[in-house]
Ligand SMILES: CC(C)[C@H](C(=O)O)[C@@H](O)C(=O)O
């Protein structure tokens with residue numbers, strides 16, 4: 261197959277990890293007889309430095325015309341970087357929000373699971389993991405507080421800030437369908453997280469989840485309040501299979517779940533729309549402190565490339581080949597510094613990438 | 621001193637745990653020569669059953685006229701209880717929201733810390749606790765999404781739900797002051813949690829925190845994004861002293877922090893306004909499954925009574941006497957079932973209350 265991939269190296273460790281994931285994709289293409297073309301575009305701080313804005317319309321257009329987008333990470337140190345002196349709409353993250361909205365990437369899939377070899381890195385005691393730990397958070401990504409009307413103004417000479425949390429029935433329905441589909445392919449359990457004891461949006465959310473659930477009689481749907489979900493992820497993450505939730509709650513819970521694995525450098529993500537075009541990126545950030553030192557863990561980005569193969573190109577065999585290669589590298593004892601423990605072999609970003617490619 | 625205390629036993633285990641905390645308060649009064657009068661009012665499910673609403677204006681008035689309010693817990697099993705078939709404004713939680721709003725209880729203090737004797741219950745590995753674990757979350761309690769305008773309606777025949785997140789400068793300022801005051805009395809570190817890379821309310825929040833901070837040069841103020849805070853609470857809770865955050869984030873993070881201690885049955889809370897009147901309640905819920913079985917842990921409620929003595933009555937000595945008695949009971953090896961481990965002495969709700977009183 262011929263496919264156009266747009267690469268967004270971004271900031272910090274972004275360029276190094278995307279370089280390794282690109283090499284993996286090129287290797288897959290060769291091995292399986294595909295033709296992948298790669299176009300690099302700027303987004304985030306590097307785009308601000310070059311164009312004065314975090315994502316130009318021209319670069320956005322290239323992403324729109326591609327078959328899939330692979331992103332490293334955007335942003336820098338908010339305390340020290342001049343990017344964070346700019347107006348909010350000009351900061352690095354605004355590029356991310358713009359591409360999500362413009363590509364209509366409403367469904368963010370964030371797996372959180374433990375590789376047996378890395379279980380020791382989990383901050384939880386082994387007792388808490390008696391039920392295992394392999395979940396996916398399906399986060400709504402283009403609605404809610406992130407994209408509602410907001411303003412700050414004086415009301416009767418009192419400075420007042422307002423953000424608006426809006427959800428419509430069709431917005432909830434389409435994310436519900438993605439979540440039920442994901443659950444159907446997994447352990448058939450879906451927990452919808454909301455704050456229905458307070459929010460109108462959550463009550464509509466719950467109602468639509470129930471309605472869509474009627475089309476998926478094999479999936480067990482239940483509801484959990486977000487404060488309780490934040491507790492349960494620490495207490496017993498093994499109770500979750502698929503979690504579906506709105507944008508803000510999904511932001512918080514997916515980061516919490518990543519940290520609970522202890523190996524955030526291993527976790528990929530996919531942001532999907534109604535077409536095959538998707539954006540794939542590691543769950544971790546741009547780690548400016550270790551940028552350019554060949555220390556970054558490229559595996560989350562390589563696993564994001566595997567998700568790209570699966571969801572945007574329907575290349576299940578190729579996706580599994582990449583995932584198996586990553587598992588094999590871990591089994592063979594190779595570790596970047598972030599996941600290194602005594603008795604394993606410490607390697608850098610480049611070598612880790614090469615080790616994965618050798619095993620495909 | 622003469623003081624009027626309103627007790628709200630509430631639902632589930634509420635009556636049993638409030639009974640023990642009341643006995644502790646009566647014991648303190650006798651021991652230290654005070655006169656405490658007690659008035660019980662209904663709130664939550666029991667009030668719905670009796671009056672058809674979760675908190676009557678008459679009962680609210682009694683709370684308003686008291687010097688302090690001690691609450692057990694409200695609510696039942698949302699899946700099975702008929703209370704949850706009612707309109708949202710008639711459900712048990714609506715009573716809680718009403719009393720918070722009507723008493724102006726804008727500052728919710730939720731400590732989360734480890735008793736040395738209970739450290740084994742913490743779901744985290746000992747390595748994650750190298751920096752200790754003793755923090756207070758100061759949650760804004762009468763603003764934000766909880767009390768903003770909300771509605772659900774058809775817009776161009778599309779069902780649309782809206783919740784509004786509003787904060788004004790004075791609302792942020794008064795909670796900032798409470799948080800800086802708390803930090804001044806502790807380790808002088810304040811972390812303000814927001815989502816300033818997305819929300820206007822968070823940007824105003826950050827600005828006001830900075831401004832108020834100028835009056836507290838001894839306190840080190842820093843800012844953390846809420847997704848990162850959810851991670852850091854799992855990874856390294858010892859880095860936090862005082863956390864201040866808005867209503868929704870505070871709900872999620874304070875429950876997460878409680879669970880990270882592993883002993884949610886031990887954690888008190890205080891909800892304060894600009895006067896001395898406050899509402900005190902355990903951080904845990906109404907646990908309907910174990911109600912009436914003499915199994916509930918009354919210590920969080922007893923420790924809430926200690927906070928009541930401290931914040932509403934300025935009785936620091938008395939508050940410490942209660943806290944020391946609780947610590948002594950733990951040291952002596954007594955445990956309710958929720959915190960029981962091999963080699964300790966299992967006791968029921970009543971006996972635990974008596975053991976605390978003996979040690980005051
Ligand atoms: C950078 C920020 C706007 C973004 C978000 O909150 O969505 C990030 O935290 C994420 O989760 O991808």
Ligand SMILES: CC(C)[C@H](C(=O)O)[C@@H](O)C(=O)O
Pocket residue numbers: 457458487713716717871
């Ligand atoms: C019952 C509910 C409305 C309440 C809240 O979210 O404030 C509870 O979770 C709490 O934290 O006290």
